[in-house]
Amino acid sequence: MIPLSVPNLAGNEWQYVKECLDTSWVSSVGSFVNRMEEVSAEFSGVNKAVATSNGTAALHISLLLAGVQQGDMVILPNITFVAPANAITYVGANPLLIDVYEDTWELDVELLELFLDEECIISNGACRHKISGKRIPAIVPVHVLGNMVNMDKLMPLMAKYHIQVIEDATESLGTTYKGKPAGSFGVFGCLSYNGNKIITTGGGGMILTNNEQLAKEAKHLTTQAKADPLEYYHDQVGYNYRMVNILAAMGVAQMEQLPGFIQRKREIAEMYNAGLKNIPGFRAQQTTEHVTANCWLYTGVFNKSNELMHFLTAKDIQTRPFWVPMNRLPAFALDTYYTKNDIAGKVYSTCLSLPCSTNISDDEVNFVIENIKEFYA
Ligand SMILES: Cc1ncc(COP(=O)(O)O)c(C=O)c1O
Structure with missing residues (x-):
């Protein structure tokens, strides 16, 4: 059979995974996790990268840290894999669906502008949907199938309406817009390494950001919000969303290729x-x-x-x-x-x-x- 899109593990995967097994560094900390974060940040041209258990977890944490709350709306293209729509509901918000362009299948930014101009207002520094009164604090532009949303049009529009951008770049690792990598435009960019992606760790994800403080908070939230290195003191509700070293080892080998x-x-x-x-x-x-x-x-x-x-x-x-x-x-x-x-x-x-x-x-x-x-x- 000729499969659709399967992993290609022809590099140093065996060697690096063996290193984890030989040293027993197989779990949620280890040098490969750090290396995977470093090479990912460098490749995508951002200051920081935080590894996660999958791309959906990366989206969930990014939405939380962007301050999306119960009852909010988050803009999303109507054509996407379901994961970002699910992540939006995890934080108690609803997707606000926008149609796509007929040729590129990416979010129609002109249509979005029309929607914002006609159906939304800015009140107290926040964008609100006039009919429902709901806040629209964020957008998840999904860069569909390795292509990208028109970022020259999107970014100023989002700045005008005080809407934070969380890029779903899970399918577009290595894609650039005017030479700038997918995932490096918004406050957060999210990647996925599931089995059919351009590189894979079996399952895994990454949060990209230029904001070092937000990167720290992302690490904190993905590690059960443990606030003390020794004591089991957790300062908020956290998540077990870490990437494990054994998968990061695969990821480092995949990044080389x-x-x-x-x-x-x-x-x-x-x-x-x-x-x-x-x-x-x-x-x-x-x-x-x-x-x-x-x-x-x-x-x-x-x-x-x-x-x-x-x-x-x-x-x-x-x-x-x-x-x-x-x-x-x-x-x-x-x-x-x-x-x-x-x-x-x-x-x-x-x-x-x-x-x-x-x-x-x-x-x-x-x-x-x-x-x-x-x-x-
Ligand atoms: C557009 C999109 N967003 C999010 C995800 C979620 O990634 P993961 O499967 O790693 O949770 C995927 C891939 O599966 C995807 O294609």
């Missing part, structure tokens, strides 16, 4: 773009202007995408449909969804992701292309 992985993902995307360009109705995800994408998960719009998915499955080629938009999930169906034409609904029903593991061979990519051509022939 990241530039090569990004290069390979880009080559795969170019092969698909060239091979599929004459397929009627086919359109690959467009990259936002000024973005250099990591091309994490190659995805396109296809005619009869569902039939194509079944056809490819029968040929042992694993593909994946797009996420069901948040407004169609029972947990978020009653939340505000601002849209003019429900682009998210349209995109969702026509998209398919194709195999693009960094260790896929050129022959396998060509095999996928040939089978797609056969389907349309």
Whole structure:
């Protein structure tokens, strides 16, 4: 079978994990955790990085530290994996869903501006939704599938409305906007290292920030808020969200290979773009202007995408449909969804992701292309 996107563990993973086993440093502290935090901060161009047990935990802690509270609204694109919507509910807030652009599938910043101008006010230094009176203290712009949101438009708009930016950069490690890395624009940026991401630790995440005080608080909250090095004194409700050393060891080895992985993902995307360009109705995800994408998960719009998915499955080629938009999930169906034409609904029903593991061979990519051509022939 040609899988969709699987780990590539061809580097120093065994050696570094063995080092943990040999020394018994397998748990939640250790030199690899520190190294993983250091290399991650350096790679993403931020001052500090705090390792977490997964990307959802990174989002949860970031929302808490951004001061999001019970009864607030947090802006989120309607097209996203569900994790940030869940994290928003963990802090008692609701997602405020905004539709996406038809070509890039990223949050539509012009539509967001219209919403803020028409339906929100600034009162006592906080943005509020006029109808519900709810505070809107934060946004989670999700950089979808390795692309990025238009940051030149987003950042000044958020500053104008006093809305803090927590970037969900879980799919965009290595992507840049005008040369600046995804995850380095907001007060926080969150990464994920789950199994299908561009690098993996099996499960893991990272909080990126330029604010050293917030980094300290993030570390504190992810370690059960233990406030004394010896005594078991905890000064608030904390969380057991630490990354363990054994997984950080994998992460350090993966980070060493990241530039090569990004290069390979880009080559795969170019092969698909060239091979599929004459397929009627086919359109690959467009990259936002000024973005250099990591091309994490190659995805396109296809005619009869569902039939194509079944056809490819029968040929042992694993593909994946797009996420069901948040407004169609029972947990978020009653939340505000601002849209003019429900682009998210349209995109969702026509998209398919194709195999693009960094260790896929050129022959396998060509095999996928040939089978797609056969389907349309
Ligand atoms: C957009 C997005 N946000 C958040 C997450 C959550 O990351 P994790 O699975 O590490 O909790 C993921 C990946 O799984 C994701 O794709």
